[in-house]
Amino acid sequence: MKLAYIVNTYPRPSHSFIRREIRALEAAGHEVQRLAMRADAAPLVDPDDRAEAARTFRVLDQGPVALGAALLRAGLRHPLRMARALRLAWACGRAGRGGVPGTGGPLRHLIYLAEAAVVAGRIGGADHIHAHFGTNSATVAMLAGVLSGIPYSFTVHGPEEFDAPRALALGLKARQAAFTVAISSFGRSQLMRWTDAADWPRLHVVPCGIEPLRFAKPAPLPPGTGRLVAIGRFSEQKGMLLLVQALALAAPRAPDLHLTLVGDGELRGAIEAEIARHALADRVHLTGWLDEAGVRAELAAAHALVLPSFAEGLPMVVMEAMAAGRPVLATAIAGVPELVVPGQTGWLLPAGDADALADGMVALAATPPDRLAAMGDAGRARVLARHDITASAAALAALFARSDG
Structure with a gap:
């Protein structure tokens, strides 16, 4: 499969588990495209992280003009998809209260929509979009999925997502996703608190892992x-x-x-x-x-x-x-x-x-x-x-x- 992986900040020292997951998928024969909103401000000391940075497309590095142009192109090509994405962005923006990465009002979610338009323009031919963390990376993945017609999912790690589940619209994101992953049974139980019972069968536990x-x-x-x-x-x-x-x-x-x-x-x-x-x-x-x-x-x-x-x-x-x-x-x-x-x-x-x-x-x-x-x-x-x-x-x-x- 061709997979598009979306993370807000990638790579970074505390996210080595994402790198391991991508590496294991590639070892199994899948193609993984890495997309991040931004690079980590801290220097990368691990050679594997530096190698990942060289393979990662950073959306915000493209600049505001490129984001606006991508948004305009997406709207002209698929006006109905753009209308649906706008409704979802507005709904997430109304839920946001600020103070947690990935929250914020409608204006910030218009920026996320522009980021999603850039992502959608980069991942043509992908079979699936997957985001790590239920914050703005999941928002961008959801909106990019709507704009591109590609199914999306996301992995919730905690604890940040569980600090502000309503502001992050976790229930809405899970309802729109093909499935949602928790890394522990505890994490799945927290997702169950903020999702409809009808969505529970699409909440799966897939733990992070090590390379033995x-x-x-x-x-x-x-x-x-x-x-x-x-x-x-x-x-x-x-x-x-x-x-x-x-x-x-x-x-x-x-x-x-x-x-x-x-x-x-x-x-x-x-x-x-x-x-x-x-x-x-x-x-x-x-x-x-x-x-x-x-x-x-x-x-x-x-x-x-x-x-x-x-x-x-x-x-x-x-x-x-x-x-x-x-x-x-x-x-x-x-x-x-x-x-x-x-x-x-x-x-x-x-x-x-x-x-x-x-x-x-x-x-x-x-x-x-x-x-x-x-x-x-x-x-x-x-x-x-x-x-x-x-x-x-x-x-x-x-x-x-x-x-x-």
């Missing part, structure tokens, strides 16, 4: 105890500030605890200030963004991954840690309990509770190495059986083919 060949036999656990790694964007939803506070609470009870923070973001300054306030500079190391090889190296150097998030979808970092044979200490939110089994592959803790997080870190540091290794082995077996990207891509391709038929 990139996770060969895990490295043995490092010497000592209590080396933790946390990986993610330094944003409010990831809970990194709380993690530093919890480490300060745990440190007197577990002298060997050490934390490596992999990532970056708008809260870096606040995190650095919190580290200094608690005099934890000798216990916390910030690496910045790393490529996939660097992430795997940090996992190999750790005894466990810690995920202190307040909101998530189905975290890829948890899958990667499990594939690397490392147990996981995580908050029991969203799709995380579908990955982590307490007592078998790690620990689940209440979100937003620094004391509970500290207790979990102390318990992990006190766990014998052979027990940690056994938990890591169990996690690896679980993720390889349930989250192989080849299987997930095959499931998606089957849905694409069914919608085309």
